Amino acid sequence: MLAIVGGNLIDGSGGPVVENAAVLIDGERIVEAGPRASVPIPEGAQVHDASGHTIMPGLIDVHDHLASGGYNLSGRWGMDEPLSLANIRTAQVIEDTLAAGYTTVRDAGGLDAGFKMAVEEGIIKGPRLIVSVNIMSPTGGIEDKVSGSGHRKVLLGHDPLSPDGIADGPEGVRAKVRELVRCGADQIKFATTGGASGRPGNGPLDQAYALDEAKALVDEAAALGRSTLCHAVGGTGLPIAIRAGAGSIEHGCYLATDPDMLKMMADQGTFFTPTFEVYDFHSTVSAPHIKVRAQALMDIHIQSTELAIKEGVRIVAGTDAGGFVHGDNARELELMVEKGMSNMLAIQAATGHAAECCGLGRDVGVIAPGKLADILVVDGDPLRNISVLRDRARLLMIMKGGEAYSNRLPVLELQPA
Numbered sequence: 001m002l003a004i005v006g007g008n009l010i011d012g013s014g015g016p017v018v019e020n021a022a023v024l025i026d027g028e029r030i031v032e033a034g035p036r037a038s039v040p041i042p043e044g045a046q047v048h049d050a051s052g053h054t055i056m057p058g059l060i061d062v063h064d065h066l067a068s069g070g071y072n073l074s075g076r077w078g079m080d081e082p083l084s085l086a087n088i089r090t091a092q093v094i095e096d097t098l099a100a101g102y103t104t105v106r107d108a109g110g111l112d113a114g115f116k117m118a119v120e121e122g123i124i125k126g127p128r129l130i131v132s133v134n135i136m137s138p139t140g141g142i143e144d145k146v147s148g149s150g151h152r153k154v155l156l157g158h159d160p161l162s163p164d165g166i167a168d169g170p171e172g173v174r175a176k177v178r179e180l181v182r183c184g185a186d187q188i189k190f191a192t193t194g195g196a197s198g199r200p201g202n203g204p205l206d207q208a209y210a211l212d213e214a215k216a217l218v219d220e221a222a223a224l225g226r227s228t229l230c231h232a233v234g235g236t237g238l239p240i241a242i243r244a245g246a247g248s249i250e251h252g253c254y255l256a257t258d259p260d261m262l263k264m265m266a267d268q269g270t271f272f273t274p275t276f277e278v279y280d281f282h283s284t285v286s287a288p289h290i291k292v293r294a295q296a297l298m299d300i301h302i303q304s305t306e307l308a309i310k311e312g313v314r315i316v317a318g319t320d321a322g323g324f325v326h327g328d329n330a331r332e333l334e335l336m337v338e339k340g341m342s343n344m345l346a347i348q349a350a351t352g353h354a355a356e357c358c359g360l361g362r363d364v365g366v367i368a369p370g371k372l373a374d375i376l377v378v379d380g381d382p383l384r385n386i387s388v389l390r391d392r393a394r395l396l397m398i399m400k401g402g403e404a405y406s407n408r409l410p411v412l413e414l415q416p417a
Contacts (some may be wrong), residue, residue, distance in 0.1 A: 007050030012057040012351030012366040025373045028402035048409040058103025058374035060354035063318025067110040093326045094126035103374040103400040104128040109135035113184025134165035136190035141208040170216035177220040188221040193237035205235035214244035253297045255304035262311040271357040276335035278320035316357045317350040330389040343383045373402040
């Protein structure tokens with residue numbers, strides 16, 4: 001057995017901080033967690049001293065693109081690289097994301113299921129992975145990467161042998177969901193709008209899937225035991241995603257234009273993933289026309305998030321990393337606080353709420369008996385300064401499933417009373 005003692009516990013549920021806490025771990029799971037005085041430490045347990053630090057759940061990014069490199073939307077999007085090189089870089093990104101304190105990542109498109117298998121088999125070190133394989137969109141949508149002369153392009157390290165995600169009509173989308181599940185998709189990602197980097201006619205306010213297609217897609221995913229996440233920015237495609245029953249709305253910049261959408265999300269339990277970080281990045285360093293578009297989206301996005309908080313919509317933390325350089329996932333939490341969320345809500349967005357959004361609430365996201373031991377020990381108090389979570393030098397312990405991938409805590413020689 002292993003115990004972490006003495007730190008202040010933020011358990012990920014949004015409950016009060018437990019001072020001078022103890023967490024007892026047996027194998028991959030937590031046995032006890034609470035005030036140190038109420039958690040008996042068995043003889044022979046290895047005891048790690050977290051006094052003066054914060055004990056909290058491992059972080060969760062619900063929207064990443066691990067197989068996509070950083071880019072500025074004005075270059076060739078990695079089309080000149082051999083797939084083998086892209087795969088090696090992806091493995092490095094996966095390992096680096098764990099080193100940033102992220103013990104679970106939901107990949108929102110582009111990651112082959114083999115990387116998840118490689119992590120599970122211990123071939124590479126990385127977060128617990130949830131994969132979507134590729135994004136579903138109609139012909140001409142965001143997944144339809146075709147040049148003006150009709151040549152299909154393989155972008156951003158995506159495996160050309162994976163299904164492309166393009167499907168049309170209710171029966172077509174049902175078949176594509178089945179194909180993606182066959183290839184290892186844990187959840188189904190789809191798009192009801194274009195995006196900030198879309199070609200003319202496929203921008204943030206342009207509709208992609210119609211309601212009958214989106215409903216058929218969500219229904220088929222549910223029939224196969226898969227939940228859904230939907231890229232939906234604004235226009236008529238945004239309410240389509242909500243009405244179709246998507247499990248989470250990704251981006252959702254224009255939710256503020258119709259408060260009834262937020263009420264429906266709150267009533268249905270739909271999660272909201274703002275992905276501030278990708279808009280923050282592209283509003284400052286991207287191509288000129290993308291900067292203008294990203295800044296406009298950020299302005300309305302802040303209003304949408306404020307209204308979502310008031311309406312009681314559960315907000316979760318997703319970076320959209322891969323749409324910019326990887327490795328600074330916790331910047332999303334900083335931005336959440338800057339845009340009006342409390343530090344505790346931002347932490348929940350990357351722990352307890354994020355786990356529920358990903359369908360893993362029974363196992364991760366909260367430090368409690370029976371949960372997997374995904375734990376961070378942080379030098380500092382993220383409730384006072386959320387930025388401590390960005391500083392890797394302050395991540396004193398990173399544990400996933402009871403295994404410490406890094407640990408700089410001292411071991412107590414004597415057992416606590």
